[in-house]
Amino acid sequence: MSSRIPTLDIRRFDTDRDAFVAELGASYREWGFAGINGHGIPQADIDAAYGVFKAFFALPEDTKKRYHVPGGGGARGYTPFGVETAKGAKHFDLKEFWHIGREIPDDSKYRDVMPPNLWPDEVPGFREHGYGLYRTLDRLGSKVLSALALHIGLPEDWFADKTHYGNSILRPIHYPPITADDIPNVRAGAHEDINLITLLVGASAAGLEVRSKQGEWVPFTSDADTIVVNIGDMLQRLTNHVYPSTTHRVTNPPGEQARKPRYSVPFFLHPNPDFLIDVLPSTVTPDNPSRYPEPITAQGYLEERLREIKLK
Ligand SMILES: O=C(O)CCC(=O)C(=O)O
Numbered sequence: 610m611s612s613r614i615p616t617l618d619i620r621r622f623d624t625d626r627d628a629f630v631a632e633l634g635a636s637y638r639e640w641g642f643a644g645i646n647g648h649g650i651p652q653a654d655i656d657a658a659y660g661v662f663k664a665f666f667a668l669p670e671d672t673k674k675r676y677h678v679p680g681g682g683g684a685r686g687y688t689p690f691g692v693e694t695a696k697g698a699k700h701f702d703l704k705e706f707w708h709i710g711r712e713i714p715d716d717s718k719y720r721d722v723m724p725p726n727l728w729p730d731e732v733p734g735f736r737e738h739g740y741g742l743y744r745t746l747d748r749l750g751s752k753v754l755s756a757l758a759l760h761i762g763l764p765e766d767w768f769a770d771k772t773h774y775g776n777s778i779l780r781p782i783h784y785p786p787i788t789a790d791d792i793p794n795v796r797a798g799a800h801e802d803i804n805l806i807t808l809l810v811g812a813s814a815a816g817l818e819v820r821s822k823q824g825e826w827v828p829f830t831s832d833a834d835t836i837v838v839n840i841g842d843m844l845q846r847l848t849n850h851v852y853p854s855t856t857h858r859v860t861n862p863p864g865e866q867a868r869k870p871r872y873s874v875p876f877f878l879h880p881n882p883d884f885l886i887d888v889l890p891s892t893v894t895p896d897n898p899s900r901y902p903e904p905i906t907a908q909g910y911l912e913e914r915l916r917e918i919k920l921k
Pocket residue numbers: 782797802809811812817857858859872873874875
């Protein structure tokens with residue numbers, strides 16, 4: 610496999626399915642990452658969402674902090690600079706972010722673990738554009754999951770009823786300009802994502818690096834029309850590591866470049882909170898015996914992991 614992470618046109622899922630599924634599957638087995646283009650999301654929609662996110666982060670710190678929910682694990686609203694710390698890292702990440710969750714009815718059985726969204730009054734259009742992007746990426750993610758299911762011998766719609774109330778999160782991130790020299794912190798320390806898959810809008814701004822199987826850091830700066838989609842720990846566990854959740858980080862740019870902010874918007878696609886993550890029998894072989902004899906619910910797994918990254 611070359612040292613370049615593949616980018617594939619998702620329209621081929623409809624026109625050239627077998628080859629597309631094979632190529633996408635190969636990219637994930639090797640990298641845990643792929644670029645997806647041909648997704649049909651209008652650039653104007655992405656720009657509009659970025660516009661409201663940037664407007665929010667530009668507000669005074671005191672105003673932003675009104676949307677921080679103490680003890681809420683960062684699940685909704687604003688998480689200030691200096692809180693999230695990659696698992697096992699000494700220094701906090703250089704970022705602030707906002708979390709948008711799924712809109713569900715108050716009488717839903719998931720309400721206790723999927724609280725209502727907060728919306729900033731100061732930014733007109735935040736809800737419309739923010740939740741619009743949430744829904745768009747949820748749909749695109751379902752398509753990627755269909756291809757991933759087919760590649761390991763599951764029906765195309767296997768994930769549908771396991772993710773239709775998924776506790777998924779859209780996370781607009783602001784990495785402010787770095788003004789101090791010689792700081793030990795990085796924009797985002799080396800980590801793996803917790804969820805099933807992540808769809809990342811904005812990896813066209815340099816900084817994202819992916820650790821190859823050989824242990825090298827490979828920059829993945831995508832084209833503007835490309836959404837980076839990677840495997841998270843829940844899918845790695847479900848598939849007994851057939852789909853690896855690959856370590857990645859966001860580095861501090863060199864020299865003057867560090868004085869520029871960076872924005873990105875990952876969508877963390879989660880299963881329904883009560884989905885039981887139990888290793889798929891088709892992914893267990895003599896060479897790859899089950900690594901997780903005990904199943905765990907998605908919610909149980911999430912809570913364990915949030916404590917590790919200091920959000921809980
Ligand atoms: O900002 C990026 O490009 C990546 C962010 C990321 O990996 C994360 O928030 O999990």
